[in-house]
Amino acid sequence: MVYNGLLTTFPREIRLFIAVFVIILSIGFFTGLLFVKQTDSTTPAGVEENYLGNEDDEDAAVMKFKKGDREMLTIVHTHILSMAFIFFLLGGLVWISDFPKKWKLFLTIEPFLSVILTFGGIYLMWKGISWFKYIVIFSGTLMTVTYAFSAGLVFWQCFQPKKH
Template identity: 50%
Template sequence: MKFHGLIHQFPREIKLLIIAFICTLSIGFYSGISFVRSTTNANPNGIEQRYLGNEDDENATEMMFKKSEGEIMTTVHSHILSLSAIFFLVAFILSTTSINIKLKLFLMIEPFFSLVFTFGGIYLLWKDIHFMKYVIMASGFLMTATYSVSIFIILKQAISKK
């Protein structure tokens, strides 16, 4: 079955369903990103303090404690499961677009790698492998960027009259 360019042949109601789904999903996704930004200050040290605490920092304005193993495992488990389902659905819809095949394949597969690096990185950071805070930040940025590009392409092609 050929999926490439299929989005242009979808009936209006399926395109509206896709648009509604992508918009609603994006509200949830970007509100999660906003939460991450507010709890980590969007920097490597903030990421480290979020999971390892800052009890030793005399200049800290807010006291944070190291997450328990249960908290870390819950965070990793729930985010990997839910985000992998989200990325699968977005990739499936993206597969119906008419963009360059290599770009499409990259946008479909990359978020899964970033997901493992981001949340695997959080676990390894919690295990005191401190350089993982940079891996978490880079992979989280790449995950968000690929999601953003994917939804832009989907929305553009679902709205267009091609």
């Protein structure tokens, strides 16, 4: 089955539909990153403080408390499930784009690994393995870069001249 470049053969209306979907998906994805920035979770210390609290820090501008069991399970559960759907849908669109197969394999498999490392890492850090905060930052950054590239690729190809 030939699927490389299939996206560029779709009718204009379907490509517009896909482009709008990618825009809305990206608004949702990057709004989540704004929340991460808002909670000061963009540094290893910030990630640790956000989940483990800072009640021992008398100089803290904002008091944060360690997340409870239910809250952590809810965070991990909802993020892993929703991110799996996001990357499955976007990955399907990447596979029908016109791009080298090895790059498509990386762009579609890596985010699933990053989701597990990011949210599994948050959970393990919360359980006491504090060095996982570095894994969380690295995998979260890689997941974001991969998402942005994949979304940009699909969006760009939606506006390429139709191939027959």
